[in-house]
Amino acid sequence: MVARRRKRAARDPEKGILSPPGYSAIPIKFSEKQQSSHYLYVREHKVREGTKSSWPQKRTLFVLNVPPYCTEECLSRLLSPCGPVQSVELQEKPDLAESPKEPKSKFFHPKPVPGFQVAYVVFQKPRGVSAALALKGPLLVSTESHPVKSGIHKWIRDYADSVPDPEALRVEVDTFMETYDEKMAEEEAKAKEEEGVPDEEGWVKVTRRGRRPVLPRTEAAGLRVLEREKRKRARKELLNFYAWQHRATKMEHLAQLRKKFQEDKQRIELMRAQRKFRPY
Incomplete structure (x- = not known):
C-alpha cells in the first residue's frame, strides 16, 4: 500500500x-x-x-x-x-x-x-x-x-x-423565523392548490389537511360508543389489579385448558370405539 x-x-x-x-x-x-x-x-x-x-x-x-x-x-x-x-x-x-x-x-x-x-x-x-x-x-x-x-x-x-451579542442574535433569529414562516406559507398554499385537482391520469390527491373527525350521526350511536369505551376502560382498570389476582387468573386459565384437553381426549376415544371400520 x-x-x-x-x-x-x-x-x-x-x-x-x-x-x-x-x-x-x-x-x-x-x-x-x-x-x-x-x-x-x-x-x-x-x-x-x-x-x-x-x-x-x-x-x-x-x-x-x-x-x-x-x-x-x-x-x-x-x-x-x-x-x-x-x-x-x-x-x-x-x-x-x-x-x-x-x-x-x-x-x-x-x-x-x-x-x-x-x-x-x-x-x-x-x-x-x-x-x-x-x-x-x-x-x-x-x-x-x-x-x-x-x-x-x-x-x-x-x-x-x-459570548454572543444579544441584539445581533435577536436579529438573526427573527430573520430566520420570517424566512421559515414564508416557506411554510408557500408550501401550504401549494398543497391547497394541488388538493382536489386531478392530474394527467385523472387521480385526485387527498391529504389529511381537509379531513374532519367522523362524528356519530345519531344520539343513540354516540351513546353506544361511549358505553363501549366505558366498558373497555373498566375492564382494563379492574383486570389483574393485584399481583395475586394476576396469578389466580393464570392458574384458572391453565385449569380450563387442562379440562378442555381431557374432554377432547375422551371424545376422541369415544369416536374410536364407535368406529365401524376396523382395518386391523
Whole structure:
C-alpha cells in the first residue's frame, strides 16, 4: 500500500516536493522561528460537465492539508498576493454533492474541526487561480503586522467569541423565523392548490389537511360508543389489579385448558370405539 502511494505521488521538479497528482505544493510556516515548512496542496476546482456547482468555475481554488492554526482570514491573506479574494470557506472534507449552500450562521454553527481541513478559495478574477498554482514560499501565517494567537491567548479569544451579542442574535433569529414562516406559507398554499385537482391520469390527491373527525350521526350511536369505551376502560382498570389476582387468573386459565384437553381426549376415544371400520 505504501509503495503504491509513493508511485502515484508526483514530485514537483522546481520545488522538489512530493505532492499528489494534479496538485501544486505551497510551503507555509507558522512564524519565522519555525524551521520546517508545512505544505498546502492546491489545484483548480473542477466538476463534471452538466453538474451544478456552488463554487464559480475557473475562479475557485481547492486547498488540501490546511492546518488547524490557519483560519479563513489567514488563508485569504496568504493568497491575496495572487489576486483579490472574494471568499474563503473551510470544511472538514470536500463536497461530494454539488448543491447550493445555505448561508452560514454567525451564532448557530457546528463546532470547529480540530484537525486538518480543506478549503475553497474564490478569487474575483480567474488569473488568481493560475497565480496561486505558481506561488512559491514559504509563506508566513503569523507576522508582526498580522499575529495569530495561540495557546492560552487563543483560548481567551475563543471564549470571548462564544459570548454572543444579544441584539445581533435577536436579529438573526427573527430573520430566520420570517424566512421559515414564508416557506411554510408557500408550501401550504401549494398543497391547497394541488388538493382536489386531478392530474394527467385523472387521480385526485387527498391529504389529511381537509379531513374532519367522523362524528356519530345519531344520539343513540354516540351513546353506544361511549358505553363501549366505558366498558373497555373498566375492564382494563379492574383486570389483574393485584399481583395475586394476576396469578389466580393464570392458574384458572391453565385449569380450563387442562379440562378442555381431557374432554377432547375422551371424545376422541369415544369416536374410536364407535368406529365401524376396523382395518386391523
